[in-house]
Amino acid sequence: MITRMSSLFLRTLREDPADAEVPSHKLLVRAGYVRRVAPGGYSWLPLGLRVLRNIEAVVREEMDAIGGQEIQFPALLPREPYEATGRWSEYGDALFRLKDRKGADYLLGPTHEELxxxxxxxxxxxxxxxxxxxxxxxxxxxxxxxxxxxxxxxREFVMKDSYSFDLDDEGLARSYQLHRDAYIRIFDRLGLEYVIVKATSGAMGGSASEEFLAVAETGEDTYVRSTGSGYAANVEAVVTPPPAEQPVEGRPEAQVHYTPGTPTIETLVDFLNKADLGRTFTAADTLKNVLVKTRQPGQKDWELLAVGVPGDREVDLKRLEASLEPAEVALLEESDFAANPFLVKGYIGPGALQANGVRYLVDPRIVRGTAWVTGADKADHHVVDLLCGRDFTPDGTIEAAEVREGDASPDGHGTLVAARGIEIGHIFQLGRKYTDAFEVDALGPDSKPVRITMGSYGIGVSRLVAVLAEQFHDELGLVWPRGIGPADVHVVVAGKDETVAEGGERIAAQLSERGVRVLLDDRKATPGVKFADAELIGVPTIVVVGRGLAKGVVEVKDRATGERSEIAVDDVVEHVVSLNSR
Amino acid sequence: MITRMSSLFLRTLREDPADAEVPSHKLLVRAGYVRRVAPGGYSWLPLGLRVLRNIEAVVREEMDAIGGQEIQFPALLPREPYEATGRWSEYGDALFRLKDRKGADYLLGPTHEELxxxxxxxxxxxxxxxxxxxxxxxxxxxxxxxxxxxxxxxREFVMKDSYSFDLDDEGLARSYQLHRDAYIRIFDRLGLEYVIVKATSGAMGGSASEEFLAVAETGEDTYVRSTGSGYAANVEAVVTPPPAEQPVEGRPEAQVHYTPGTPTIETLVDFLNKADLGRTFTAADTLKNVLVKTRQPGQKDWELLAVGVPGDREVDLKRLEASLEPAEVALLEESDFAANPFLVKGYIGPGALQANGVRYLVDPRIVRGTAWVTGADKADHHVVDLLCGRDFTPDGTIEAAEVREGDASPDGHGTLVAARGIEIGHIFQLGRKYTDAFEVDALGPDSKPVRITMGSYGIGVSRLVAVLAEQFHDELGLVWPRGIGPADVHVVVAGKDETVAEGGERIAAQLSERGVRVLLDDRKATPGVKFADAELIGVPTIVVVGRGLAKGVVEVKDRATGERSEIAVDDVVEHVVSLNSR
Structure with a gap:
């Protein structure tokens, strides 16, 4: 296939678009791959559409290879199934909703578990x-x-979403592993640098879940990885390793202290260390109780929730929300404090919480036998040596405390460091949330119904075009991996001489006959303009047909390394074909 | 490629779906090609999706062959461009409109001229x-x-829409012809029986326009064709050939007659024929003036319009609307008559219309020198011998009268007969409606701006799956044309014998190696069930591997003709390959 630049619907831009911040956005617009139509809405111009299709083909091949069967649903979907699973409302503002001419409710599908x-x-x-x-x-x-x-x-994007249906958990685990392996093959074939991180499952419901994150400084997702192992996880999914429990017998009694002027952890620690208590306190010895309110989906009423974390850590709201999903979380308002006078701001302790039936979840570090300085439910008073499991008993644990670089890795090897990435794939063991909602059963061998268990797996196909551009570019433009770009070779006719034009045409024709996808720059433009466009567009191999033709040579340039070599005209087709089949 | 029925996501149905009326709908559901998700919303199951993709491939090849370049826009589009061209409102209830989280207006694209x-x-x-x-x-x-x-x-469907952009009308005519030829190749390759009819352009604006209609009794579109030529047209697009003009000099004076009890054309004609006027009248001698009101897009006020047609024809509202598009048309209400007392219901004549400045358009048959019996603008009174061009002068002509079988063909050859079809393609010379709206100019060779002229061309790609099913089926099921169906050959393993199963597998593998797409029925089911499914699914060639295998033969059945032949096992692959490459 030969694509001629002289008629290609493509105009490259010399300037970055004003609204672009990340390299992929700048370059895909400048090189004429995409154009903005609306906020979050882009058109695919010819080169961009080809890359998208190439990626789709890789995804389809690997999905077919694990026995996936392709079908296709409408994007415009009726409300009812999403109402049945609660997602009609749970999705909040992120769901596009509309009415048809008869007033019936529809949505534009965000994912298709229900269907x-x-x-x-x-x-x-x-x-x-x-x-x-x-x-x-x-x-x-x-x-x-x-x-x-x-x-x-x-806001409109192409996704590969797949769903597995199994009779039991072992089957689901197998389907999950099949997808995990297929995703690894897909992202490897695309040449991406990525990590697989443990993830929470968001509004999707379900249990085991991992994300594939492309490594990118510009990524929106923060994840942590271990310095001492292959462990990697979304911050929301980091599980805090609990310390060993300690005996409660024979430990000092809890004592209430008058601690005036200690509204913060810092002033409290200072105060205690100046008081003559015979030991040194740090913020990590204090227990901070943060009050929020939560509401289950479909419920009207809010419920108080107290979250206890060591005083040296903040509550990470994203982690808190992920732990409580699908419930909503909100901060307390003055009226909430007024309605619950036992909550003494700044001095909230487990005592008043448990006496008043407030649900109380604590950080996993707060195990039986650990002693804490915390509020005494009375202004200007704190209690010291309040022992977990003796003086208070939390209702459970919660992952809500911030994760910090240097924290021990949950797998026991090394410490955590933070990194940034872009989510490119997500695999979930959904379980029976959706099959319960719709009573999806199979008749078992014993004629009894078996509730089916589901997995849900997604790849952001259109996003991958940008992710590839993010990982594969340099200061001159895009640098596509072989096989994925809009063409395999960019033949530049550099010179006005008719024999040069003919030489370019001939080489392009010969390459095309060999199955090489050729972009032929046959425009009436200066070599400088053509070279700049070739670098910007980023086809892996550039063949320059110019003055050297008279001596029987052309120049072959590797876009990625910048390496140039003179190749005899008679050898160039073989040379390019061999590059291409590597 | 081998697709195994044992794992294929397919369950055929023995019963027609309750909501299905036309054969394609019944069969595509029964054979497991599509499933209903919502009113007008269907999912494509594996077999259906394959047919859709095969059709898409044919469409893309022919579009690429005329130099078309594929790009892709979002379906979710901002209101502004459609507001600029008036289509935001002109599309009426047929447009899906929605708001985003910020309250901005969006639509789901019906076609993409603006973009x-x-x-x-x-x-x-x-x-x-x-x-x-x-x-x-x-x-x-x-x-x-x-x-x-x-x-x-x-309500959600796949369409190929293309758009041509030219510097002048000759260029547009060339682009139009390129599309016309490409469409002919596409529909011919699909083996469809179709006609090309002259069409009106609907809400799209523009001038020259033709529709491709697949011949189908179940079709929604009525068209007419000539018995004496290749002429075919949508009823809305039929142009009435005007009779010759006649001299007005020396013709009898117009005379007002008292015609009591003549509220209908029939009673009027009766009355006149009983009166002693020296000649016989028919309904075709009378002139019926029908009052409507029209409103231009974006306007608030309605304007009266009188439409004059020979009394033997009704006004065809669809033809009237098509003639007046993009204006709206409404019937008069009592209040309109009250506001315009010169309109004497049942007796409206050209006199009062023209005296009161009502726009007056007449059927093309009403030419200069034709004499008419019509209302005298006074209850119970008609005027006879009212001469067009002498006694009244219409503001123009309009195609609003009904078209009837037996009418003379507009091309002068033969008469018209009615037929039914399904619109599968539509080509328009749009002209400058959209380029005017957005000032799309090219800088000409003389540095002056040239306003670009546009064509718009559509093929209902997903609809074609149903149209093919409509034209290619029999009482047993679907009968796909070669190359378009979900597979090329359906290998049925008929028998429980292990050698039979192995024989089927071997033949399937050999065919697949030769590039033949195989559907292999390797299920544990009776031969009867398998045969019925094979007929229903409609793959063009069915190979039955059964008891004959022991004697070294298999049966090859042509799905379309029902012809069966015994073929030696060793020859069957060559045989099927040769059928397939015809």
């Missing part, structure tokens, strides 16, 4: 039908609060 | 850039009042 579950229920009935993996490559919609970075976070 | 025009304006500036043809294969949305017949008329 896949219903479809499998509609077609399959026997245990012999299972397992099955279904997928689609489909346009998805999310009304992002802050669409950003071009096609990295759009 | 393509804006994109070309954004990229191109010189006359040297033109012409250009851009296209997309994209999901479109229309909130149909009556979604029907499965995927024949859905």
């Amino acid at each position: 896949f579950a219903l479809t499998v229920k509609g077609e399959y009935s026997s245990y012999k039908d299972y397992p099955v993996i279904l997928y689609q490559v489909q346009t998805k919609y999310r009304d992002e609060a802050r669409p950003r970075a071009g096609i990295l976070r759009g | 393509f025009a804006l994109t070309v304006k954004g990229e191109y500036s010189s006359y040297k850039d033109y012409p250009v043809i851009l296209y997309q294969v994209q999901t479109k949305y229309r909130d149909e009042a009556r979604p029907r017949a499965g995927i024949l008329r859905g």
